[in-house]
Amino acid sequence: MNQYCLKKDCKELHAFPHIVEFAYKKVNAIQFDSLKKEVSAFLRFYYVIEGRFDWVIDDQVYILYPGDLAMILPGQSFGGEKDLLGIGTINWLHLKLKQFDRNGKMLMGKWSRLSDREANTLGRILSFNNTPVLSRLKEAGTIFQNMQNEFMNQEIGQTVRVNQLIDELLILSARHLTRQNNSRRDFPQIFMKLEQALRENLSHQWTLEEMAALVGLGNTAFSEKVKSYTGFSPLNYLINIRITEAIKLLKKPNVHVTDIALDVGFYSSQHFATTFKKLTGYTPSEFRKKHIPSSDENL
Amino acid sequence: MECIITIEIGTGAIRIVAFDMEGNMLGSTKGSYPTFHAKPDYSEQDPEQIFITMLYLLKIFLNEKIHPKKHDVQCICFSSAMHSVLPIDKNGVPIGNAMVWSDNRAKKEADELKESPLGKELYYRTGTPIHAMSPLNKIVWLRNNDPGRFSAADKFLSIKTYILEQLTGEYVIDHSVASATGMMNIHTLTWDDDAVKYAGISKDKLADLATVFHIAGKLKPEYQASLRLHDRVKLIIGSSDGCMATLGAGVWGDGKATVTLEESGAIRVVGKEILQDEKQRLFNYLLAEGNYVSGGPTNNVGSVFEWYAKQFGDFNKVYELDDCIRNLINDAAKVPVGSCGLIFLPYLQGERAPMWNANARGVYFGLNIKHELQHLVRATIEGILYAFYSISKVLEEHRIIACLSANGTYASFPVWMQMMADIFDKPVNIKKNSGPDSVACGSYLVGATEMGLYKDLEHAAQKVKLQESYHPQEQNHKIYMKHYAVFESLSLKLHNEFEAIADLQHDY
Known part of the structure; x- marks a missing residue:
């Protein structure tokens, strides 16, 4: 045939x-x-x-x-x-x-x-x-x-x-x-690509499974590698990026705090506020007020 | 128990180490952040990400290792990589990412300045070699190529200045980091009028200068609360990673030099005098008032060996890069000194000291039909170490070096260290394995000296105990020197070819 x-x-x-x-x-x-x-x-x-x-x-x-x-x-x-x-x-x-x-x-x-x-x-x-x-x-x-x-x-x-x-x-x-x-086992480079993917789609509710699958590792091996490379567990590393991006947006006077929360991947502004305060000691709006004197308090 | 915490804001990671007052390590942690390369010569880091990484890591570290044991934090001493530039606006908000030490976009600006009479004067006055790494040239680049960002900038900070400002609200830069900006006069410890003018800015666009013992204001109440630290904790500004590594390696005074072997590397001496090198090959950074760290940096150490491992390493039996590297080093030990006449020029990323040529490139020279992979790997290590030796020869025009103290990742490989001892024909000392790294040790010593535990840094440096040492073998040294002669003349001879090939590579 x-x-x-x-x-x-x-x-x-x-x-x-x-x-x-x-x-x-x-x-x-x-x-x-x-x-x-x-x-x-x-x-x-x-x-x-x-x-x-x-x-x-x-x-x-x-x-x-x-x-x-x-x-x-x-x-x-x-x-x-x-x-x-x-x-x-x-x-x-x-x-x-x-x-x-x-x-x-x-x-x-x-x-x-x-x-x-x-x-x-x-x-x-x-x-x-x-x-x-x-x-x-x-x-x-x-x-x-x-x-x-x-x-x-x-x-x-x-x-x-x-x-x-x-x-x-x-x-x-x-x-x-x-x-x-990933056959060359160049984890830093692989991780850089993952970091890019996370940043490009930060509002997505990433799970450990998804991140591990993206770099072609099992969950346990992935967690260990990320921990030894970055010092953080994968989910904590994600929080790290989320708060980083949130800080940048909080320093821009015209973005609403609720929007920031969702944009950077927290499921509610409450969740955002709690996590942010735990890490920095500030609530998001306090942080904004301290860092941009001219910011509109209604935002 | 009272304790001192050191925080290194390094080239790719934050490293936090806690010490008791006697300098014994209580614990440590590390967290990394990425370097972004938007274009080939660009190297940037996100200042907010560095800040959050530091804050997050410190919080976890305190909660897990320090607070449960009731350790009482007395002071936190900082160190950081050199040569970073971060423009901020009038509200103190970063305008884009920070340009870090390895950012090379100001190549043209550096060449222009280096060829001018002002360049030579600035080199003598500021101690910083005229190079793209220098913040002076980076600011000029911004002025020429990114006028929007340049004119919106209210200040040009170092990354450490920004991090400290976030914690305390004070804009300060220590004399060490400032002495690597190309804008501070290392004789008068003030911003240099000509340099600032050449950058096209005024002095109020730079942070306030302070000694490395300066207390950078009080921790903001919010961070006191979230970190659970009291308001008496002293935040000591500290020095640069290079100066700290030198101090922490116990190098002080005549006859000693320190060699750092990380991704990149450097060889340094400490002294009361500035080394005035006619050919501008050496840096002179200020460690503390009246004490200068002089030496030369190389671009190609761990980065080159990792490149080799990724290209030629055998990943069929091992999965981790670290294991692969270890196997390669074992292979190298199986081949005789001199790699049977194979020579490697390690300039894959251009080279700084002593040639200061961004267009230099790598070469394997002398390949014959009998050479195997093991010869290549040995030649690679020898080439990387010859590059260090070439810097040390320049240093020895000014200083006597009797012994070396090595630190960094590659100092932990005995094969490398024996090769270094043989090439240099000098004993090599390293610190015992389990201890904290030299940067953290140096930071502890600065912190402890500020706290009054040591009379001055000279006494503090004596505290460092070096353990293992490698002794040079006369026979090997002779063989290495025959090969080094070829290495040296090749490096000089290929100048035109380096230019030509870099030009060709520019198009890819």
């Missing part, structure tokens, strides 16, 4: 409105314009079974070998170099997600067994690392193979199995991604 291709609206995909395309393809000869550069709203996976492929993802050239998986996020461009697909055998899957934006906010849709929170964390990992090619990921090949068998055999439980396999593919990719990027 040289080709097996399912496209949206074909009968095999009726139960899977989120799958836009699933394919297995063997290419024996160069075909011009076989893979033109294209931006799409879908999450796209391409797995190389054999051969060698020169692809351009987000304007960067990558060379893929058997076992490599390319993952193109919604909004990224993808195409072959010189618009050629290349020679060899590949699998691909185009997936329509309920939501995905470049800040990493991702929602899968009802079909997925991942909770919204988990999906969000996965989304953040994918966009945070921005590594479109995962090398030597044979397990992804097995997932594609199993998915294809499910489509072809149409046995009982097929819907559940296929959806599970997609979840698995996402989890596998995210885990592999963090491991691949």
Whole structure:
């Protein structure tokens, strides 16, 4: 078999409105314009079974070998170099997600067994690392193979199995991604990236699990590493950044204290005031008055 | 029990150590903050984050280690990294982040000043080499390139000045940190008229000068309450990390020099005289009235070795960088002195003393087909230490150095220390392992001297006991010197090539 291709609206995909395309393809000869550069709203996976492929993802050239998986996020461009697909055998899957934006906010849709929170964390990992090619990921090949068998055999439980396999593919990719990027064990650099992610989205109610997942570590190992590197537990480090940003905003006369509380990630102005006072001895409004003599007390 | 607390506002972390009055360590803690590099030459830190990190860490430390044991805090003595510049507005609010010691954006400004007659005069009067690190050049850079921020600035502070102002409401800078700004006259201990004028500011835009023993006002009542400290706690302004490390390493008077091996490094001596170096290669910072710390800094120590470890280290067996570094050092010990004729110039981040060339770059020289990774790692360490030796040769044009006292992370590796003793042909002493670091020791000594426990800093320095020592081996020294001759001539010869390659790298 040289080709097996399912496209949206074909009968095999009726139960899977989120799958836009699933394919297995063997290419024996160069075909011009076989893979033109294209931006799409879908999450796209391409797995190389054999051969060698020169692809351009987000304007960067990558060379893929058997076992490599390319993952193109919604909004990224993808195409072959010189618009050629290349020679060899590949699998691909185009997936329509309920939501995905470049800040990493991702929602899968009802079909997925991942909770919204988990999906969000996965989304953040994918966009945070921005590594479109995962090398030597044979397990992804097995997932594609199993998915294809499910489509072809149409046995009982097929819907559940296929959806599970997609979840698995996402989890596998995210885990592999963090491991691949952190293999040099350069914790300071990894931590810098985490710090950046926290600062960019400080109003989010970060959990330990989310932060650990972002750098590809288990909760315990993550806590220990952060503690020995920064001197603080991860959640205390987060409070540290929150109070730091709050202080900067308090020193700007025209931002409301309630807004500051929520902007920097406290769940209420009460929570903010208590934490702030415990650390500094000032309530936020006292602090503001002491530091900006001209500030309007109503704020 | 009465106790003294020291707080180091370091290059990337706050370090807090508590001592009893005799100088025994009661406890310590450390908390880090990031350095931001918005552009290649920029190095900035967030002053509010440094302040909160310090406050948070101090609060936890007091609550966990000091208050439960009923230790009574008598004084807190500060130290900080040098060369930082933080503009604040008329309300005392920071205008953006602080430019820290490693910020290199004022390269052009520094070159211009260095080539002018005024540059030489300012070097003699202020003790600070004319370099991008110097706050003088950083302020000139702001004036030339960020006029909005420059003109909105009511004051230009050091990070320590800002932190102390937050705690007490007083804008002060100690003579040590001020002597590294390029704007304080180290002979008269006043802001230098010409330097301030050259910066384009007036003296009231700088903090008030004070001795390192100065009590920087009272802790604000709110912080007294949240830290549970009484109002009699003395906040002693203290000195710079470099001066404190020198004092804390017990280096005082003739014949001694201290070597600091951290991310970057320095070699320093203490004396009553300023070293007037014709070629402006050495700094002269004021430790305390009449006592100068003179020496030269190098950019490339731990940062370069960590670079090596990340690129060439074997992470298949170990996961932590520290373990990898330890294994590499063991590998280096397996290769003969001189690395079988392989030489490394460690100038990956440009170099300060003695060449003061931001465009210098790294080189492995003499590679042959028989060299293996172990030779590379040994050559890397030797190259880093040759750079120290090249600074020490300049110092020895002015002073006799009979022995070295080493401190910092890399001083704890015997392989490094034996190599240092052999290269320098001088005994190397280090402090015993378990004790606090030299910066904290120096800060304790300043605090204790202010409290009247020592007559003066000279007596205080005698308190420091050095333990292990490494003795030079004549045979090794001879081999090293043959290699050093090549190191030295290469460093000089490559000047034009350094310029050319830095130029090419500029485009990437």
